[in-house]
Amino acid sequence: MKKFMFVNRKAPYGTVYALESLEVVLITATFDQDVSLLFMDDGVFEIVKGQQTKDIGMKNFSPSYRALEGYDVEKLYVDAESLAQRGLTEKDLLVPVEVLNSQQMAELMQQQDVVLSF
Amino acid sequence: MLHIVNKSPYQSTTLASCLRLLQPGHSLLLIEDAVYAADGAGSQQAVLQQAASRAKVYALKPDVDARGLSQRVMENVTLIDYSGFVNLVAETSTSHSWL
Numbered sequence: 702m703k704k705f706m707f708v709n710r711k712a713p714y715g716t717v718y719a720l721e722s723l724e725v726v727l728i729t730a731t732f733d734q735d736v737s738l739l740f741m742d743d744g745v746f747e748i749v750k751g752q753q754t755k756d757i758g759m760k761n762f763s764p765s766y767r768a769l770e771g772y773d774v775e776k777l778y779v780d781a782e783s784l785a786q787r788g789l790t791e792k793d794l795l796v797p798v799e800v801l802n803s804q805q806m807a808e809l810m811q812q813q814d815v816v817l818s819f
Numbered sequence: 820m821l822h823i824v825n826k827s828p829y830q831s832t833t834l835a836s837c838l839r840l841l842q843p844g845h846s847l848l849l850i851e852d853a854v855y856a857a858d859g860a861g862s863q864q865a866v867l868q869q870a871a872s873r874a875k876v877y878a879l880k881p882d883v884d885a886r887g888l889s890q891r892v893m894e895n896v897t898l899i900d901y902s903g904f905v906n907l908v909a910e911t912s913t914s915h916s917w918l
Contacts, residue, residue: 710830711830712827712852713885714851714852714886715825742830743829743830743852746886746887749886749887750887751887751890752886752887753885756880756881756884756900757882757884759885763887786829786861787855787858788858788859788861788862788891
């Protein structure tokens with residue numbers, strides 16, 4: 702088993718990165734790997750509550766983050782600085798996360814076998 | 820003059836560049852990821868507030884809703900729908916989509 706970290710840094714609907722990342726996360730989890738997700742920069746917007754995409758004709762994939770638990774993907778980390786800059790708190794997020802500072806993120810990243818950036 | 824911006828203010832300098840050229844009487848329309856700039860709690864709030872003091876600022880509601888911002892948009896930003904978008908472009912002699 703290898704340790705995979707997915708670094709999510711893009712907002713959900715303006716580009717396809719967020720959705721693609723989620724797909725690869727689920728595939729990786731299917732192969733019983735140790736998966737962590739890190740949300741930083743605009744990536745924190747991926748897990749903000751209250752997304753309603755009906756009028757832009759795109760699928761609201763935010764509920765899928767809640768399903769990650771079912772695939773034993775439970776290591777969700779969020780950059781404290783990115784949250785603060787966007788006026789967000791843990792309460793605004795739709796999944797339980799661990800909020801980390803830069804030093805903690807750096808340590809976690811260094812422990813991985815594979816780091817993939819989206 | 821209508822300025823249309825579609826990039827997140829946190830990840831691109833597009834909005835900042837646009838605002839340097841935003842003159843009194845101009846209009847600014849935020850669409851796609853640029854709607855994050857209209858969040859009243861975000862760190863871009865002061866920048867946009869200043870823009871709203873000299874120009875009319877709009878945000879596309881479907882994009883606001885998609886991003887969970889419905890309850891967070893600043894008061895002096897006017898929400899418009901797709902037909903409002905069309906009217907705005909039709910009413911304005913020059914539009915610039917800042918890509």
